[in-house]
Every structure is written in structure tokens, then in C-alpha cells.
Amino acid sequence: MLINTDVNLPFSAIRLLQHGWHLLMPSACLWCSLPVQSATSQLCSACQQALPQLPYRLCHYNLLWLPQVANGLKKPAFDQLLSVSLYQQPYQHWLQQWKFFTDEAAGELLQQQFCALLAEYHSAGRNLPDAILYVPMHASRQRKRGYNQAQLLAQAAASQLKLPLLDILQKTRRLPPQVGLSRKQRQRNLRHSFSLSANISLPAHLALVDDVVTTGATANEICRLLRRHGVRQISLWTVAVTALT
Incomplete structure (x- = not known):
């Protein structure tokens, strides 16, 4: 999930919001569509390792x-x-x-x-x-x-x-x-x-x-x-x- 970071919030608060949202609804990997392991990642660990x-x-x-x-x-x-x-x-x-x-x-x-x-x-x-x-x-x-x-x-x-x-x-x-x-x-x-x-x-x-x-x-x-x-x-x-x- 992408969170708009243009708003006037401290970086730590933005990261906390991303982490909380990730726990509730993990983002899908942009290649295999399985859940990603990190709130700031767009790929799951397996797809990241498999990249050329x-x-x-x-x-x-x-x-x-x-x-x-x-x-x-x-x-x-x-x-x-x-x-x-x-x-x-x-x-x-x-x-x-x-x-x-x-x-x-x-x-x-x-x-x-x-x-x-x-x-x-x-x-x-x-x-x-x-x-x-x-x-x-x-x-x-x-x-x-x-x-x-x-x-x-x-x-x-x-x-x-x-x-x-x-x-x-x-x-x-x-x-x-x-x-x-x-x-x-x-x-x-x-x-x-x-x-x-x-x-x-x-x-x-x-x-x-x-x-x-x-x-x-x-x-x-x-x-x-x-x-x-x-x-x-x-x-x-x-x-x-x-x-x-």
C-alpha cells in the first residue's frame, strides 16, 4: 500500500502508519501477487531474490x-x-x-x-x-x-x-x-x-x-x-x- 508522504508528518509517523497498514492489509507483490514481507517493499522476498x-x-x-x-x-x-x-x-x-x-x-x-x-x-x-x-x-x-x-x-x-x-x-x-x-x-x-x-x-x-x-x-x-x-x-x-x- 502506498501512503502519500507529501503531507506534513514526521518521517517516523509515516513509517508507523505504513507498518500499521501493512499488518492489517499487506500489499501484494508486483510480480507474483503474494503478500510482501515489508511495508516499504513492492516485491516479496522470493521475487526479489529471483530478479535477473x-x-x-x-x-x-x-x-x-x-x-x-x-x-x-x-x-x-x-x-x-x-x-x-x-x-x-x-x-x-x-x-x-x-x-x-x-x-x-x-x-x-x-x-x-x-x-x-x-x-x-x-x-x-x-x-x-x-x-x-x-x-x-x-x-x-x-x-x-x-x-x-x-x-x-x-x-x-x-x-x-x-x-x-x-x-x-x-x-x-x-x-x-x-x-x-x-x-x-x-x-x-x-x-x-x-x-x-x-x-x-x-x-x-x-x-x-x-x-x-x-x-x-x-x-x-x-x-x-x-x-x-x-x-x-x-x-x-x-x-x-x-x-x-
Whole structure:
């Protein structure tokens, strides 16, 4: 059960309300529909343990070292890629539910999984960026949807890692949906589609957050813009990445 935490209540009181509600009516796991064990969880313990894993200790927390991933991203303009999972079930289902059907429970689950990966990354002693930014949506599309999932993920990441969140990117052109387009079509659509706030001074290392990376065309366009403004190292952090099959 999701409890609205926007009300003016102490954090401890909100947690107490969640725990009490959980005892009365446990939430259903978002994958198997059995009761969850914790008031703040969206998955039961069995489904959490069964989630697909990526071999981060083998690839040094950079998916660009995995041929299955790297071969699908032609000439990435970013230096590092960190994703919770390949674009597969059950993440594919949750991403679509959040993105197209405003499923807040699925969105909260994905943010939890995203932050858990970042916590693991940090505890492994990996270098953190100086700040975080996110892939923007065109203003008209964001008004229609009501939110930008990349922005929500970036906010969660900034809170988790205690890093600045930069709201400096704008999408200047409204484009047709990218789903189903080839790499060249995506690249052609995205040319000159993003801009940076004027007179902005950027740090040397940034993390760019998005929900899914498919061909890398969107991230590459933004990375080229950032590098023209002096950024030297760019990490791309996403929930999922499409890999070659």
C-alpha cells in the first residue's frame, strides 16, 4: 500500500502508519501477487531474490565491457554505463506500466531497485560524479503525461548519493515517439533537439539518468552537447539497457 508522504508528518509517523497498514492489509507483490514481507517493499522476498542480475563485479561496474551490451551501442559518447537490468521481464513490464499507464507502484519499485544498485556501486568504492542530470522531455509532452520518469529517477539517485541534481537540460523540439525506429532514424530525429541553460558552468564528471537506453542515440546527442561545454567524463545510469540477442 502506498501512503502519500507529501503531507506534513514526521518521517517516523509515516513509517508507523505504513507498518500499521501493512499488518492489517499487506500489499501484494508486483510480480507474483503474494503478500510482501515489508511495508516499504513492492516485491516479496522470493521475487526479489529471483530478479535477473548483471555481472557487475566481472565488468568493473561498467556494462560497456560486456560485448552483449557494447555491440548494440555504436560509438557511445559516454564513458560508463550502469543499468539495473537488461530490457527484459519483469523490468520491461514495470517500465511500460510506469511510463504509459501511470502505475505509481511500479514507479516506486523501479526507483527502489535503481537506488539499490547505486548503493552497491557506492559501497564498492567506485568514483561518484560531481553532479547528476537527467534526459528531459519536451514541455508539452511532460504536461500531458504529468511527470518525467527520468527526472524522478534522477531525484531518487541524488537523494541516495547526496549529490547535486542539475536541472539544466531542455528539449527544444517535440519529436515523434522513438519506439521502433532504427539507429539512423533516431539520430536524425535527435539532431539539435537539446539545449543547456545559458551561462552554465559544468563540473568535470556528470551522471546522466534515463529510464532505458536502446541504441544510445539520445544519450549520445546529450553527451556531445555536454562535452562541448567542458564535461570530461560522463556516466549513463538507467533502469534498463537493450542488449543484442
